[in-house]
Amino acid sequence: MENNQTEPKLEQNQHKKPMSLFHKAILTGFVGGVFWSGLASLAYYFNFMEVSHASFILRSFFNGTWTQGLLGEVISMVIVGVLSIGTALVYYLFFKKRGGMLPGILFGSVLWIAFMYFLNPMFEAVPLFSDLKMDTVITSICLYVLYGTFIGYSISYEYENIQLASSNKGKSSQNAG
Amino acid sequence: MENSQKVKVSEKIKQNQDYMKEHIGIGVSFDLGYRKLTILKKEIDIYYLTGLCDTSVIVEIMKMLVDINDVESNQRKLPEIIENRLVHQQVTRVKGMDEVVDQLLSGLIVIFVDGLDEAFVVDVRKYPGRGPKEPDTEKVVRGSRDGYTENIIENTALTRRRIRDERLRVEIMKVGERSKTDVCLMYLKDVADDGLVDLIKNEIENIEIDGVSMAEKTVEEFLVKQGYNPYPQVRYTERPDVASAHLFEGHVVLMVDTSPSMIITPTTFFHHVQHAEEYRQSPAVGTFVRWARFLGIFASLFLLPLWLTFVMDPSLLPKGLEFIGPNEEGNIPVVLQIILADIGIEFMRMAAIHTPTPLSTAMGLIAAVLIGEIAIQVGLFMPEVILYVALSAIGSFATPSYELSVANKMSKVFLVIVVAIFGAKGLVAGLTVWLLLLASMKSLNTPYLWPFIPFDLKGMIQILFRVSVPLTKRRLSVTHPKNNYRQPPS
Numbered sequence: 164m165e166n167n168q169t170e171p172k173l174e175q176n177q178h179k180k181p182m183s184l185f186h187k188a189i190l191t192g193f194v195g196g197v198f199w200s201g202l203a204s205l206a207y208y209f210n211f212m213e214v215s216h217a218s219f220i221l222r223s224f225f226n227g228t229w230t231q232g233l234l235g236e237v238i239s240m241v242i243v244g245v246l247s248i249g250t251a252l253v254y255y256l257f258f259k260k261r262g263g264m265l266p267g268i269l270f271g272s273v274l275w276i277a278f279m280y281f282l283n284p285m286f287e288a289v290p291l292f293s294d295l296k297m298d299t300v301i302t303s304i305c306l307y308v309l310y311g312t313f314i315g316y317s318i319s320y321e322y323e324n325i326q327l328a329s330s331n332k333g334k335s336s337q338n339a340g
Numbered sequence: 341m342e343n344s345q346k347v348k349v350s351e352k353i354k355q356n357q358d359y360m361k362e363h364i365g366i367g368v369s370f371d372l373g374y375r376k377l378t379i380l381k382k383e384i385d386i387y388y389l390t391g392l393c394d395t396s397v398i399v400e401i402m403k404m405l406v407d408i409n410d411v412e413s414n415q416r417k418l419p420e421i422i423e424n425r426l427v428h429q430q431v432t433r434v435k436g437m438d439e440v441v442d443q444l445l446s447g448l449i450v451i452f453v454d455g456l457d458e459a460f461v462v463d464v465r466k467y468p469g470r471g472p473k474e475p476d477t478e479k480v481v482r483g484s485r486d487g488y489t490e491n492i493i494e495n496t497a498l499t500r501r502r503i504r505d506e507r508l509r510v511e512i513m514k515v516g517e518r519s520k521t522d523v524c525l526m527y528l529k530d531v532a533d534d535g536l537v538d539l540i541k542n543e544i545e546n547i548e549i550d551g552v553s554m555a556e557k558t559v560e561e562f563l564v565k566q567g568y569n570p571y572p573q574v575r576y577t578e579r580p581d582v583a584s585a586h587l588f589e590g591h592v593v594l595m596v597d598t599s600p601s602m603i604i605t606p607t608t609f610f611h612h613v614q615h616a617e618e619y620r621q622s623p624a625v626g627t628f629v630r631w632a633r634f635l636g637i638f639a640s641l642f643l644l645p646l647w648l649t650f651v652m653d654p655s656l657l658p659k660g661l662e663f664i665g666p667n668e669e670g671n672i673p674v675v676l677q678i679i680l681a682d683i684g685i686e687f688m689r690m691a692a693i694h695t696p697t698p699l700s701t702a703m704g705l706i707a708a709v710l711i712g713e714i715a716i717q718v719g720l721f722m723p724e725v726i727l728y729v730a731l732s733a734i735g736s737f738a739t740p741s742y743e744l745s746v747a748n749k750m751s752k753v754f755l756v757i758v759v760a761i762f763g764a765k766g767l768v769a770g771l772t773v774w775l776l777l778l779a780s781m782k783s784l785n786t787p788y789l790w791p792f793i794p795f796d797l798k799g800m801i802q803i804l805f806r807v808s809v810p811l812t813k814r815r816l817s818v819t820h821p822k823n824n825y826r827q828p829p830s
Contacts, residue, residue, distance in 0.1 A: 191795045210656045211764050264780050301765040305772040312779060313793050320787065320794035324817075 184321055188255040189248050191317045196247025197240050199310040204236040206306070212299045214289050216243050219278070222288035250274065251314050259322045264312055266319065271311020275304050347437040353383050353454040356437075360387065364441055372444075379408050379422070380415050383454040392447025394466035401426055401449075401462065419456045426451070430463035442520065467491050472498060475578030475600065477742065483620045487578045492522050492597040495580075499526060499593075502584040507531075513544055515559065515596075519551030522597040523559060526583075531590040533820040539784060540592055540605065555599035563594075563605070564783055570750050572743035573783035575607040582616050590821035606786035608818060609778060610803045612741035613637055618806045626806030633738055640735030641748050642771075644678055645755035647728050649767050656764060670722045675760040677721050681729040682753065684711065790818050 200216045207215035217239035221230040229235060258266050279300075283292050350356050357374075360366050366374060366387075374387045384405065388398065404425045412421055423431065434440055434450075440459050444450050447465035472494065475487035488495045496510050507529040515523045523544055527537055543563050552558040556576070564573040577583050578600045583593050586604045594603040604611070613633065618626035650657055651665045651674050670677060688707045695703050715721045732752065739745035751774055758770035781788035791799025799816050801807065813829060815821040 190797055194795060194797070206768070208658055210658065211768060264776070268776070298764050298768075302768045305768045309772060309775060312776065313795060316779065316787075317794040317796075324820075 184259070184318070184325060185255065187321050188251045188259075188318050191314060192248040192251025193244045195251065195310060195313045195317075196244035199306055199313065200240045200243040200247075203303075203306050204240065206302050207236070211302045213296055214299065214303075216240070218288040219286050223286040247310075247314075251318065254314050255318055258315065259318050261315075262319050262323055264316050267312040267315020268308050269311070270315050271308040272304070274311060275307035278307075279303060348435055349437060349440065349452070349457050349459050351455055351457045353385060353452055356452050356459075357385065359437055360441075363437075364444070375402070377402070377405060379405055380412065380418055382415070382418055384422070385452045387444055387450045387452075389444060389447055392467060393449060393464045397428065397464045398449060401428065401464075419453055419458075422451070422453060423460060426460060426462055428462050428464065432461050433458045434461050435459075446520075469494070478577065478579050478582070478616060478740075480617045480620050483616070484579075484581055486580060488580060488583075488595075488600040488602060490598050490600055492524055492595055495595050495600075495602070496524060496526070498580040499584055499587070502580055503528075503587060508587070511541070513541075515544060515547050516549055516551045519553065521552050521555065524595045524597075526587060526593040526595065528587055528590065531588070531815070531821050531823050532592055533590065533822065536592055536606065536784065536819070540594065544594075552596070553598075555596040556594070556601050556603050559594065559596050560603055563603075569781065570747035571609070571778065571781065571788070572612060572741060572747065573607065573781070573788070575604040575611045575741065576601040576743070577604060578602070579616055585619075588826065589815055590819035590823075606784040606819065608783070608786060608790045609744075609788050610791070612744040613739070614803075615740040619809075621806075623806050623808040630806055633740070636735035636738035637744075637748065638735070640732045640739065640745065641752055642755070643728055643732045643735070644682075644752055645759045645767055645770070647724075648674060648678060648756055648759045649764050652759070652763050666722045666724055668722075670725075671719050672721075674722070674725065675756065677725045678729060678756055679753065681721060681725055682733075682749075685729060685733045686749075786818055791816075 203212065204215055204217070206212050207217075215236065217230060217235045220239045220242050221235050229238075254267075254270060258270065279295075280292050283289060347359065350359075357366075360374070364372060366372050371390045372387070373390065374385050377384045377386065386398070386402070404427050405422065408421055408425060414421070423433075434443065435458055440450050440461070443461045447467065449462050449464050451460040451462065453460075469489055469491045472486040472489055474485040478487075486498060488498060500508070500510075505528065509525075509527055509529050511525045513523050513525070514520050525537070525540060525544070540563065544559065547559070547562045549558070549562075560574050566573050575586075577586075583602045583604065587593055591607075592605050594605065596603075614630070615633070618630050620626075621629065647664070654662070654665050657664060666674070672680075684707075688703075691703055691707075692700055712726055716723055716726065736745040736749055739748065755767065755770045755774070758766040760766075762769070775789075775793075779787065779789045779793045787794055790796060791803060796817065798814065799818060802812065802816065810827070813827045814824050815826055
């Protein structure tokens with residue numbers, strides 16, 4: 164009881180504290196994965212791309228009819244969301260200190276090269292890179308870049324904010340002292 | 341100018357008269373004048389600017405002054421007696437001549453007393469203007485119908501009526517070497533971010549210009565320096581309830597005298613797609629209205645480029661949607677039709693602004709029936725072009741922020757041209773570039789696409805859904821509020 168009474172401020176501070184950067188990265192990763200893969204499904208539906216994320220995740224490994232159509236896309240969207248937590252954590256671990264949007268754009272481009280070019284042979288349902296239509300290439304690179312920006316900018320902006328807040332706090336406590 | 345700044349009010353009233361004649365042209369400008377009174381055998385001059393002061397108050401004050409002759413006799417205490425007899429709550433003593441002139445030209449009266457090296461300034465201002473009226477651009481079905489006016493004092497009053505908080509700060513500054521326009525900065529002291537307040541104050545103090553006759557727009561250009569970027573970086577409102585809602589959120593509101601539009605800073609893209617009406621309805625209805633509005637904005641941006649993509653490459657259309665696209669090719673390329681029709685709508689919009697009301701009905705008839713119908717019959721446009729151009733135009737009218745709707749229109753034309761050149765690739769690449777450019781924008785250090793990029797779940801939920809007020813306990817983090825809670829945390 165006494166402890167609680169002597170440190171009411173601490174408790175308040177805990178209330179005020181926004182979500183930690185780690186949790187935020189996980190959340191951003193999941194939402195980013197689901198949102199941008201949803202857009203990719205839309206682009207696939209309108210034939211802007213001849214492959215979708217479901218071609219990578221489901222159709223390369225399973226043969227059922229459920230991998231086609233809306234059901235396949237939705238299942239694969241959720242899976243992308245979960246996998247995307249991993250990429251967000253990679254960004255969180257290595258690049259969170261890089262401010263601005265450029266690192267995110269580069270991050271997305273690197274992911275694109277990795278999946279569409281180097282890992283391409285792993286996925287049966289995806290045509291070879293050289294066989295892909297130009298529309299597909301452009302659309303997928305754009306989506307990857309936007310996805311990378313989404314993840315990267317969100318995490319680095321939040322990191323910046325937390326740094327700023329803690330440095331402000333330091334200043335005010337110095338003044339008080 | 342340097343010299344005049346040092347001139348003090350003289351003890352000799354003749355010198356003051358000469359100064360006023362020379363500097364502000366008494367006797368030349370007809371709306372400036374002075375009245376001579378003799379009180380206890382000393383001369384007193386009352387200077388005024390006819391248009392801006394309230395005659396009945398001046399008459400009342402002069403009556404009191406003239407009465408001094410009947411009841412007082414102590415000549416040595418004349419200045420004190422006069423100050424006492426100035427029956428008004430706002431009386432100040434002024435020493436410098438330049439301040440005297442400033443005040444006089446703002447509509448206050450200045451009283452010189454022979455033998456006194458100070459002047460009395462009495463605030464008897466009464467500015468010409470209209471009463472608070474519902475703003476045309478932000479109407480609601482229910483709710484308060486008062487709106488800001490051109491008078492900055494009335495505007496502060498309208499805001500104070502809604503925020504009686506002792507922590508509301510209303511700081512006034514003057515901008516413009518010649519216009520000396522009042523600019524007022526409003527914020528909640530314990531909520532608004534100090535950095536933001538200082539930044540805005542600095543920017544305003546650094547404005548050096550002769551006059552800001554376009555009021556808030558000119559100030560905004562100095563504040564955000566947006567160059568040729570068409571997207572609005574501050575939000576305007578003429579509604580006191582909207583302005584105070586933003587003050588509670590920790591925004592800083594700037595009001596400029598002579599304009600009813602308040603500047604709300606900082607703002608993001610998503611501030612421009614919300615409307616007071618949504619908060620006047622139940623959360624479900626508000627959300628529905630908001631989604632309909634989003635669809636409209638979406639259509640105003642993407643409908644035409646998307647349709648053009650499908651027209652150029654029908655193989656993109658999925659099963660079941662093959663009916664989209666023209667049955668027969670028109671006589672003019674589709675891109676040109678779209679752009680021509682769009683320019684036509686732009687003509688109409690501009691004409692509707694300038695045309696007096698009696699003529700606008702006729703104009704609407706000509707524009708809608710004649711041009712639309714006959715353009716199709718002649719073979720200039722395909723019916724589908726008219727449909728989609730009209731839809732996208734209506735969508736842009738449904739955008740709550742006029743500035744945003746025009747910026748979106750420009751983006752749409754850009755996308756249409758890119759699609760015309762590159763097809764589907766162009767659409768995707770164009771959209772990506774558009775999004776990246778928007779995301780890279782910063783308005784007063786606030787990312788423009790917040791809470792989408794950078795992502796913030798709480799903020800995004802409040803954008804996507806009109807959340808009920810009792811549930812929004814926290815202020816949004818975009819303003820970096822010093823006090824996070826709007827309601828006590830449970």
